[in-house]
Amino acid sequence: MGMKSNILVTSVDFAVNWSRKNALWPVSFGLACCAIEGLMIPISATYDISRFGAEVMRPSPRQADLMIVAGTLTKKMAPVVRRIYEQMPDPKWVLAVGACASSGGIFKTYSVVQGVDQIIPVDVYIPGCPPRPESLLAGFIKLQEKVQKESMFDKNRRLLSLTEGKA
Amino acid sequence: MADDARYMTLNMGPQHPATHGVLQIVLEVDGEIVVKATPVIGYLHRGVEKLAEVKTYHQALTLTDRLDYTSALSNNLAYCLAVEKLIGVEIPKRAQYLRVILAELQRIAAHLLWLGTHALDIGAMTVFFYTFREREAITDIIEQVTGARLTPSFIRIGGLAKDMPDEFEGMVRTFVKGFPKRIKEYETLLTDNIIWRKRTTHISPISAEDAISYGVTGPVLRASGVNYDLRKVFPYSSYEDFDFVVPLGKNGDVFDRYDVRLKEMFQSNRIIEQAMDRLPGGSVNADAPLYVPPEKADVQNDMAALIRHFKLMEEGFKPPVGEAYGAIESSKGELGFYIVSDGSNKPFRFRIRTPSFPNIGAVPKMIKGQMIADVIAAIGSVDIVLGEIDR
Amino acid sequence: MGNAENNAIDATVKRVTDAFGGAVAIEGAGELTSIVVEKGKLRDLLMSLKTEKDCAFTMLTDLFPVDCYGQEPRFEIVYLLLSLDKKVRLVVKTRVGDGEHAPTVSDIFSVADWLEREAYDMFGIHFDGHPNLSRILTVDDFEGHPLRKDFPTEGYGFDTPFVVNLGGETT
Numbered sequence: 109m110g111m112k113s114n115i116l117v118t119s120v121d122f123a124v125n126w127s128r129k130n131a132l133w134p135v136s137f138g139l140a141c142c143a144i145e146g147l148m149i150p151i152s153a154t155y156d157i158s159r160f161g162a163e164v165m166r167p168s169p170r171q172a173d174l175m176i177v178a179g180t181l182t183k184k185m186a187p188v189v190r191r192i193y194e195q196m197p198d199p200k201w202v203l204a205v206g207a208c209a210s211s212g213g214i215f216k217t218y219s220v221v222q223g224v225d226q227i228i229p230v231d232v233y234i235p236g237c238p239p240r241p242e243s244l245l246a247g248f249i250k251l252q253e254k255v256q257k258e259s260m261f262d263k264n265r266r267l268l269s270l271t272e273g274k275a
Numbered sequence: 276m277a278d279d280a281r282y283m284t285l286n287m288g289p290q291h292p293a294t295h296g297v298l299q300i301v302l303e304v305d306g307e308i309v310v311k312a313t314p315v316i317g318y319l320h321r322g323v324e325k326l327a328e329v330k331t332y333h334q335a336l337t338l339t340d341r342l343d344y345t346s347a348l349s350n351n352l353a354y355c356l357a358v359e360k361l362i363g364v365e366i367p368k369r370a371q372y373l374r375v376i377l378a379e380l381q382r383i384a385a386h387l388l389w390l391g392t393h394a395l396d397i398g399a400m401t402v403f404f405y406t407f408r409e410r411e412a413i414t415d416i417i418e419q420v421t422g423a424r425l426t427p428s429f430i431r432i433g434g435l436a437k438d439m440p441d442e443f444e445g446m447v448r449t450f451v452k453g454f455p456k457r458i459k460e461y462e463t464l465l466t467d468n469i470i471w472r473k474r475t476t477h478i479s480p481i482s483a484e485d486a487i488s489y490g491v492t493g494p495v496l497r498a499s500g501v502n503y504d505l506r507k508v509f510p511y512s513s514y515e516d517f518d519f520v521v522p523l524g525k526n527g528d529v530f531d532r533y534d535v536r537l538k539e540m541f542q543s544n545r546i547i548e549q550a551m552d553r554l555p556g557g558s559v560n561a562d563a564p565l566y567v568p569p570e571k572a573d574v575q576n577d578m579a580a581l582i583r584h585f586k587l588m589e590e591g592f593k594p595p596v597g598e599a600y601g602a603i604e605s606s607k608g609e610l611g612f613y614i615v616s617d618g619s620n621k622p623f624r625f626r627i628r629t630p631s632f633p634n635i636g637a638v639p640k641m642i643k644g645q646m647i648a649d650v651i652a653a654i655g656s657v658d659i660v661l662g663e664i665d666r
Numbered sequence: 667m668g669n670a671e672n673n674a675i676d677a678t679v680k681r682v683t684d685a686f687g688g689a690v691a692i693e694g695a696g697e698l699t700s701i702v703v704e705k706g707k708l709r710d711l712l713m714s715l716k717t718e719k720d721c722a723f724t725m726l727t728d729l730f731p732v733d734c735y736g737q738e739p740r741f742e743i744v745y746l747l748l749s750l751d752k753k754v755r756l757v758v759k760t761r762v763g764d765g766e767h768a769p770t771v772s773d774i775f776s777v778a779d780w781l782e783r784e785a786y787d788m789f790g791i792h793f794d795g796h797p798n799l800s801r802i803l804t805v806d807d808f809e810g811h812p813l814r815k816d817f818p819t820e821g822y823g824f825d826t827p828f829v830v831n832l833g834g835e836t837t
Contacts, residue, residue, distance in 0.1 A: 136292050140319055140662055141344035143296070144388070145425050152407035167292040183828070184805045185297055185318040188289055190830045214337070217322030218812055218821025219804060226828045238425050317803040322819070324788075325812055329819050487725050487750065490777030501750065508753050600698060600746070600755075613744070615732055628728040628746070636780045665803060 121259050128173075128199065129255040132248075135172035135196065136165040137189075139179025142206035145238035146178040155241040160248060169195040174251075175228075180208035181221045193228045201251060204230045205244060207237045282310055287650070289318045295392060295654065296661030298635070307646050312639040319665040327625035331591025332358055332432060335622060339612075340426040342627065343663045345388050346381035348417070349605045351430035356511055357601030357612035358432050362566055362594045369557040370434040371513040376447065376550045377417070377430065378512075378603070379543040383454070384413045385606035386540050390461065393533070393655035397474055402464055409457055416446045433567035434560035447551055454544050458537060466534070475530035479641040479653035482527060489640065490633035493608025494535045495657055499527030505604035512603075516553075517546050529656040536658075566592050591620040607631055607658055629663035674721045674752040675699050681718070686711060693759075700744075700757035708760050709769050715747060715756070716774060723747040723756055726775035729782065731762075731789045735815035739763035741791055745771075762791055770795040788813035 138147045147165075150157040157163055166172040169192045181189060193202070204224050207213035210233045212222030224230060231254060234247035288299040297318035303311040323342065327335040339354045340347040352374055359366065366374075391406035414424050419442055421427035429436050465471045481491070483499045496503055504521045506514040522538035524531030560567050568587050573580035596618045602611030608630025615624035634657050642653045679692055682701060689707040693700045703711050715723045727746040734742055745758040762768045770793040772778040782793045783802040790811035793799060801808060810817055 137290060139297055141341055141425060144344060148388075148392075149407065149411075152411075153404050154408070154411050165292070180319065180321055182318060182320055184320065185289065186828070186830045187832055188297075188318070191832060192290055194832075214341075215321045215323075215326065216824075217326050217819055218817075218824075219320050219322050221828050227830045240424065317801075317805075320803040322812060325817075325819055485776075488776045490726055490775070503750055509755075598698065609727065611728070611746075613728065613730070613746070624732045626728070626730045626732075626744075632780065633777045636777060640776075 122256075125256045125258055129252040130161045132160075132162050132174040132201070132252070132255075133164050133166050133172045134162055134174040134176045135169045135192065136167055137175055137177060137192070139177065139181065139185065140208065142178035142209065142238045145241060146205040146234070146244050147176060149241045150244050155245065157245065157248070160245070160252070162248070169193075170197065172196055173200050174203065175200065176203045176205055177209045177224045177228075177230075178205040180213060180215060181224045181227075182219050183221055184219070186221055186227055189224065190227050201231045201255070202228055203232050203234065203247060203251060205234045205247070206239060207235055209233075210235055213237060281305055285647075289315075292396075295659055298654075298659070298661060298664075300638075300650070300654075302647070302650065304647060309642050309645055309647065309650060312642050312650070314635055314638060316635065316661075316664050319661045321666065323666045324625050324627060327622055329621060331620050332594070332622065333587070333591055335625065336431065337426075337428045339627075340428050341662055342629065342666065343385070343605060343607065343610065343631075343660050344425060345660055346385035346606050347426050347428075348377045348381045348430055349385075349603060350610065351428060352378050352512070353601055353603040353605070353610045354612050355430055355432050355601075356603065357599050357614050358594070359561075360599035360601055361597060361614055361616055362432075362563075362592075364433060364561045364563045364566060366434055366512070366561050367557050367559070368513065368555045370559045370561070372550050372554050373435060373439065373559060374430055374512050375514065375517070376547050376554075377420075379546050379550075380413050380416065380447075382606045383540050383543050384410050386536050387413075389536065389606075389655075389658045390533075393658075394465065396651050396655045397471070399465065399468075399471065402461060405457070405460060405464075409454070412450055416443070416450065419443065419446060431560075431567075433563055434558070437571075438559045444551065447547065451544055451548050451551070455541060458541055458544075462537065466537075472530065474649075474652055475533060475656075476528060477526070478529045478649045479645055479656070480526055480528040481637060481641050485640055486527070486637065489637035491608070491637050493604070493606075493630050493634070493658075494532055494539065495527075495634055495637075496608070497521065498524030498531035498535045500525060505602060505609055509602065511601075517549050519543075519546050529652050532656045532658075593618060593620050602628070605630060607660065607663070608634060610663075627666055629666065631657075631659040631661075631663040635659050635664055671752065671754045674749070674754050675756070678715070678718070678721050678754075678756065682711065682715070685714065694757070697755065698757060700759055702759045702761075705760045705762055705766075705768055708758075709771060709774070711758065712745065712747075712771055712774055715758075721749050721752045721754070723749045725750060726771070726777055726781075727755070729771075729778055729785065731785050731791055733789060733813065733815050739766070741789060743768060743785070743791070767792045767794045769793065772796055787811070790814065 204210050209224045232247050232251045234243055236243055282303045282305050285302045289297040299315040301313045302309055323338050339350040342350050387406040387410045391403040394402035418424050421429040483501050486496050486499045519542045522535045524535050568584050569580040574584045594616045598615045600613045602609050611628035613626040614622050617623040642650050689704045691702045725748040727748050729745050731741045731743045739761040741762045743760050747756045782796055785791050786799050787801045787803050
């Protein structure tokens with residue numbers, strides 16, 4: 109922990125985090141209604157998420173580093189989400205968009221998982237039903253601030269990851 | 276025996292950029308030709324029918340928004356028609372015309388979203404940005420009126436939540452005047468484009484008898500030549516007052532479905548224009564104090580109105596014993612609610628007949644014998660919404 | 667509804683009562699006329715309604731059960747039919763007890779294939795002769811039938827944390 113204040117490391121940290129946060133590539137993962145407001149509309153021209161570097165929606169999770177879970181997670185879909193999360197390489201972040209992804213939303217039923225954080229770790233929660241596109245962009249900027257504060261010596265954020273990706 | 280060994284099983288989805296939601300299709304292919312397709316649904320099954328049985332009739336309205344989330348107000352309208360038939364309430368003319376305007380605006384918004392994503396799947400990326408620009412204009416109108424962009428729950432039992440603001444007329448008229456030019460833009464980009472034609476004509480056709488047997492409704496059925504549009508056949512909410520044409524197709528292939536929807540957008544524009552010209556005055560809520568909550572201003576000033584508001588929101592109302600079926604022509608087909616009431620304040624059976632459920636059931640018939648790339652075009656042309664299929 | 671539609675429904679009702687006699691009963695009137703039929707005669711009735719010359723009900727709009735908990739027989743299966751040329755709707759109902767089997771109509775109307783699977787998934791009603799009666803909306807190993815009245819809305823085990831088992835596979 110004493111290493112954190114080393115001046116050599118902080119500039120490398122800054123450069124690495126700056127390049128990571130400005131090129132977050134999401135994996136296209138719209139589940140339900142929030143996918144319209146939380147994914148498709150920010151990609152369109154009015155709310156342009158491309159100015160933050162994230163318009164490249166990769167269909168394959170192996171090429172992405174951000175998972176935007178937008179919509180209700182059901183028990184049938186949960187293994188799929190978990191498998192895709194594990195396929196993403198480190199470093200990876202998760203954005204939970206909407207009330208259903210954060211905590212189950214209005215659906216307190218037999219088939220809905222009450223929040224996507226029951227199966228994968230979430231970095232930023234964006235509440236709303238559905239949240240406005242500006243809320244999504246605000247959450248995205250918060251995630252970028254979180255990425256900026258990371259350090260090379262965090263256990264899960266190594267510059268060179270010599271082991272398999274860990275959740 | 277030898278045939279079975281030749282076939283390869285390919286899995287498409289549930290996470291897939293072109294399945295419009297969480298749909299899984301297991302394809303058995305012989306080289307490039309699809310031999311059998313099995314859709315697997317249920318990845319978005321949220322239990323709406325069960326949840327509605329523990330909510331009062333007013334509360335269950337908010338659940339209906341989340342079914343076909345591309346055109347939420349239409350779902351509200353279908354539900355309110357069913358409940359109003361059950362309780363036997365007449366809706367004033369102004370409310371009916373405003374419901375028509377809102378429903379047609381949502382139809383245009385849903386078709387625009389369909390066009391953008393369908394063209395994006397096939398490869399025409401520009402159309403996506405153009406249609407979402409128009410959809411933003413419609414969303415602005417709906418936000419001005421209802422306060423919410425995607426899930427407004429504005430069409431209530433007995434009428435509307437409240438009357439239109441002053442800016443409503445100006446915004447709608449501006450939109451209606453400029454929209455035909457936009458449709459022309461999409462036609463210029465796609466209809467006579469040789470690549471679009473090659474990828475959509477004679478692809479995944481379905482005959483009229485097959486479509487009827489599979490319970491298909493909406494633009495897919497009309498593209499096969501069957502003239503069944505609930506706005507003309509079982510008119511609801513004053514649609515018989517308006518003059519519009521129902522476009523039909525000939526071959527039932529992907530291009531015909533695209534053409535029918537494009538023409539429908541133009542006809543919806545005409546309906547909105549006529550409704551705005553002839554909008555009557557009056558109240559937007561029926562005179563039924565047992566079912567309709569009082570105005571907000573009265574609730575804050577008058578004790579009796581406050582008590583009535585409290586009772587309606589807490590316990591809801593108790594409709595008579597019976598059943599009712601209310602259906603509308605949504606952008607995807609026939610959306611109907613069959614509500615069985617046992618006299619209590621919660622629905623006894625809340626059945627939702629959604630158009631996308633039979634439509635996706637007909638997709639295996641459509642794509643048998645087609646190439647893998649045409650599967651994407653076929654699914655896009657059927658215009659499914661997973662919130663509807665899985666409920 | 668106009669006169670022509672009322673006449674079409676009256677004519678159909680008369681034809682059906684003449685042909686099937688005591689096995690049918692008529693409830694309701696006008697728009698929501700319903701024919702209640704014994705489950706043994708259900709397939710014949712639907713086939714005859716589909717192939718009539720005058721008013722053929724060619725489209726099955728919907729098929730769903732209603733759980734009348736406490737009454738015997740317990741389930742009431744409702745069929746919504748539509749005639750495209752005469753523009754009228756008709757409701758056909760039949761009653762099935764808990765544990766009894768109902769006949770399938772998936773060879774008469776192709777849409778009934780998936781609708782009966784959903785009825786089996788949600789209510790547990792078996793349809794004899796169905797090509798592939800398996801769960802369609804819930805997980806394949808789901809226990810219970812959700813839309814029955816004695817099944818709780820939250821399901822069983824709501825308060826235990828949800829764990830996903832990928833069966834030992836990792837990246």
